[in-house]
Amino acid sequence: MKIFGILVTAVLTATAVNARSGLSNIHEPLNTHENFIVAHGWGPERWGCSFTRTQVHESGSGTMITIGKDSEKKPYSCGELIHRQDRLGYGTYSIEMIASNIVGQVTSFFLIANEDTEIDIELTGLNNHIGWMNVWHDHIQNPVSINLPFDTSEDWHSYSFDWHQDHIVWSVDGQVVLNRSDIATTPPDQANYKLVINSWAQVQPEINIDWAGKFKYPKDGRVPKARYRNMSIEPIIQL
Ligand SMILES: *[C@@H]1O[C@H](CO)[C@@H](O)[C@H](O)[C@H]1NC(C)=O
Ligand SMILES: *[C@@H]1O[C@H](CO)[C@@H](O)[C@H](O)[C@H]1NC(C)=O
Numbered sequence: 001m002k003i004f005g006i007l008v009t010a011v012l013t014a015t016a017v018n019a020r021s022g023l024s025n026i027h028e029p030l031n032t033h034e035n036f037i038v039a040h041g042w043g044p045e046r047w048g049c050s051f052t053r054t055q056v057h058e059s060g061s062g063t064m065i066t067i068g069k070d071s072e073k074k075p076y077s078c079g080e081l082i083h084r085q086d087r088l089g090y091g092t093y094s095i096e097m098i099a100s101n102i103v104g105q106v107t108s109f110f111l112i113a114n115e116d117t118e119i120d121i122e123l124t125g126l127n128n129h130i131g132w133m134n135v136w137h138d139h140i141q142n143p144v145s146i147n148l149p150f151d152t153s154e155d156w157h158s159y160s161f162d163w164h165q166d167h168i169v170w171s172v173d174g175q176v177v178l179n180r181s182d183i184a185t186t187p188p189d190q191a192n193y194k195l196v197i198n199s200w201a202q203v204q205p206e207i208n209i210d211w212a213g214k215f216k217y218p219k220d221g222r223v224p225k226a227r228y229r230n231m232s233i234e235p236i237i238q239l
Contacts, residue, residue, distance in 0.1 A: 023235040026085060030063040030229045039080035039198075048203025048215060052077035062096075062229030065199035067105060069217060076217070080198035083233075088195060089188035091235035094160030095197070098227040099123035101153035104202045104215025107226035109159060113191035119168055121159045126213035128152045131159065133170040135183045143211070146170070146177045156229070164236070195233065199226035
């Protein structure tokens with residue numbers, strides 16, 4: 001697998017120790033949403049959609065999030081699931097996804113704290129042979145695009161990130177695609193990290209046009225959809 005972007009070797013001198021305990025492994029087939037908050041009635045200002053419960057569909061084979069046209073507030077409706085387990089910490093976070101192939105639709109899985117630190121995996125319908133691995137810190141994004149040897153919209157593939165105190169390792173189908181130790185993350189005992197699954201529509205072409213593209217609802221009958229199953233969290237036990 002080819003890696004576009006920088007592979008970074010600088011090692012941080014982080015000193016914080018996460019003394020959190022009591023988190024055990026979580027496996028979510030995503031057949032139900034009992035352990036999630038289903039976002040409803042809001043969505044970041046610049047997005048072209050508002051999170052709407054009815055766009056998040058559960059089934060025996062996982063979860064599907066669709067983009068709809070029934071939003072009262074924004075051009076479109078979209079969906080988000082937030083896992084109820086909060087105060088998450090270092091560990092491995094993984095999921096299987098089938099991305100949308102509609103330009104402008106984002107299929108994502110990420111950890112977020114205080115809208116200040118985010119560790120992301122984002123697939124966009126602009127290019128289904130790329131996966132975006134991103135880490136946000138101090139309001140700065142650090143995305144890296146990874147060339148993938150398959151079409152992310154055609155089949156299930158697993159995507160994961162391994163969050164450690166001084167580095168983050170992203171993997172696709174069990175193969176390491178990126179390892180970064182150049183970006184600090186706020187330690188988990190200083191912020192409330194939550195795990196989020198969402199799919200949304202970008203309508204402002206001037207923002208990130210080369211990343212997701214501008215969403216237009218397909219006129220050919222295709223339903224803009226993103227699928228998810230088998231999410232898991234394996235915390236690193238801090239001694
Ligand atoms: C992944 O999800 C599928 C469909 O829900 C299920 O059949 C399978 O057992 C799951 N795999 C794992 C490793 O949980
Ligand atoms: C990632 O980089 C860190 C720091 O350079 C290193 O300790 C770790 O072993 C690397 N992990 C993998 C999977 O390459």
